[in-house]
Amino acid sequence: MNVRTSAHSARFVSGSTMRHVVVMAGTGAIGLMAVFAVDLANLFYISLLGDASVAAAVGFAGTVTFFHVAISIGATIGVSATVARLLGAGQHAKARQVASASLIWMGLVTIVLSAATLALLNPILNALGARGETRELARTFLYITGPTYPLLAIGMCTAAIMRSTGDARRAMMVTLTAAVITAVLDPILIFGLRLGLTGAAVSNVVARIALAVVGLYGVARVNHLVGRPRIGRSWRDVKPVLKVALPAVLTNLATPVASAYVTHAMARFGPAAVAGQATIDRISPVAFALIYALTGAVGPIISQNLGAGRADRIRETVRNSLAFVLLTVAVAWLVLAFAQNSLIRAFSAHGVTATILSTFCSWLVASYVFVGCLFVANATFNNLDRPLLSTLFNWGRATVGTLPFVAVGIRHGPIGVLVGQAAGSAIFGTMAMLVAFLVVRRLPMEDCARLAQRHANEPTSSAVSVPGAAAGNTIAPRVQ
Template sequence: MTSGVMNDSFMTSGGGASDGGAGKFPGSRRSELSVVAVRVRFVVNVEETERVPAKRVLGLAVPALGVLAAEPLYVLVDTAVVGHLDALSLAGLALGGVVLAQVSSQLTFLSYGTTSRTARLHGAGRRADAVREGVQATWLAVFVGLVVLAAGQLLAWPVARVLSGSDEIASAAVSWLRIALFGAPLILVTMAGNGWMRGVQDAAKPLRYVLAGNGISAVLCPVLVYGAGLGLEGSAIANVAAQVISAGLFFAALAREKVGLRPDFKVMRAQLGLGRDLVLRSLAFQACFVSAAAVAARTSTEAVGAHQVVLQLWTFLALVLDSVAIAAQSLVGAALGANAARQARGVASQITGYGLLMGCFLGVLFAALAWVLPHAFTSDPGVLAEIPHAWWFFVALQPIAGVVFALDGVLLGAGDAAFLRNATLGSAALGFLPLIWASLGFGWGLTGIWTGLSLFMVLRLAAVLARWRSGNWAITGATRPA
């Protein structure tokens, strides 16, 4: 059996071997032996073949990139529409959008954690159980989303007031946010849907679902803002409409699977345990990047502008590299669920190589664009003069980021979230945060800030490389022991 056929087994062994195989010939001893033979052949070939076809990786990574890019692209459309109202509306959208974005950025466990747990079950040939994991993640998304909605309605004004420092801007932000928050549970349902569908090796449908929601909303936004005369509130309604459509499609996908839809609080508690580690990890990232923005703002207006330009490029490239990490989550989780530690290690090496190659390519590309691309973002001479202080750090970090993000995906796929939490917290405490605040005290400016980011990435690189080489992450089985 070729490696390509072996990987098809990742997708079909759940329904064919465990559910559909025996059902075709009820009571047949021969069919039972055939099922056993299929399972044995599956495991043997997984162990013998360490790599997967590049086409299989791309089949997961490219749709994942589309999902990751869909939201920023929609935000650009939304910003362009609202930007033609007035400056106050644009400021309100910007502030409200920052607050709402915390919902997805802090609760990534609903997608990444669900992928890990679902992929293991799918690799073990238990597709129905894998989908049930998605059902529980969806229930958890609804419960957590309702809490976010209630808390957001209560805290919208004080949070907006603190962040804006202006009653006028805060009022505009709250008018948008109070409506947009009704989409919070649906945002989380979409994240859970992405998670379980990636876990069962289906990355194409989530892309279609997300594009359907955002595409219809992009058309609806100017109609509501200008045609219906709803202004900024029209933007918020269009935003919720996008979430309703996408979440509705994920709900329908679960219903088509014909598995039990009742909540199982034991499973949800286990998901929250993994979620705790990923939330703490996300908070470490937020502390670092908020600190960096604060120090840049205290350096000079030009410095904060330059930092914003380079940081947005960093964020965009992180999406590109993260798509490979998502493929790693699906493939590594499935291999470990199939008790194929050797296959998981082979995929880890393969994905890490892809990450390094992509990082090197991006580094070379943006080095070549150093004297051109910044002018597309600003014409201010002061900002342009500051950009090189961050730019060359940004370029040099791409190969490192490629490896770090790839191995993050490998370890997330293995369910090794506690290690990633500790590695991120340690790297932030020892590298990023001390240098950021030292750069404020010693006047190091953007050079100090991006030196801190570089040290943060190097420490994370050392940690994930050591973990990868140790092999201690490759714990096999349909579930990972707590």
């Protein structure tokens, strides 16, 4: 075992928790912002083609991809929570075994899911409301990018593993590398070779290959948390991960389900409305990269302090995370409100598309306070053995907090759809945060230590594999 790596693994059990939140969220956000800025630039290039059907096709393709991203994020939550908890308890060898087994299982599961998605692509797009040329363009895009979903999942998982050790800088480099590649290839393929939407799809494929390769190198060669796979023991090693990952996957699936319903509602108002929704979906991750990074940032901090029996630091982390959300949304709201006219011109938006974009920048950005509350609450529940609470609140938001509100809003046009979605988020984000505070308030230090000990004794293989034998984001929701 690498002594230096082990000695510095549990770095979150001391020092300022606010500093840990800011550093982890900040470094994570830089990587996410780079990826999503390129994704936004991708849509910008496509908008220059002057065809609303192409922009709408990107929106439909993004909704399908969102399901795969949500599943991968749920799985990485389980990996991150388990590995960080073991590192916090000083069990580096077990953490390494869990990380290795998790990557194997994630690869196998996403291969099956990708094949199923491609086989059912036509009925999926029909259910979303895609029609005519827009449907054909979305199908072409997904046939090119769909087979690389496993690479996207592996890249996300390796970044989560590195964040679990506190190596936020290297986790950031995973996404930055892919972002740089995409930034270079997009204009060349879309305009230089005149491939249009197909060029954007090819660029995504190359970026996902880079995600997986750079991520695997970081966890295997640098952090020494992945070694030669031991297939016979992989199920026993991955069982502790599944206890958190399965509820987390169910939780995360709620968001794309709600998004699919909103996209279906927008489709009633034509390609221009779907294009407006697609533009918002690419502006918001850039504007709120710090918010999207919070789930991956807060989780390891809570888990390491759980492993160390520090209930006081867990409570402090949750409080500081909420303060961080409020400040981040206030700044982003101010910037977007002043920049809205420039954004409308940049994306050649007019009519319904421009109205949607203006309403979002002027008022609806405020609803991200409640989205941030939900993210912090999810990280708290998942890392304190309350994953079912995450499932409850996320599915509540996706069903009771979306369907009736959007159904009422749809009577008032596409803006009503967006307002209805924001109202549901406000209700469930507030409730989730209140329950999260209740959970950490009732976590005495002795109970925290017992909970950590129970997880430290989870059955995992005791053998240590040889470092570096493996070949070689968290990416927030909505990556193409």
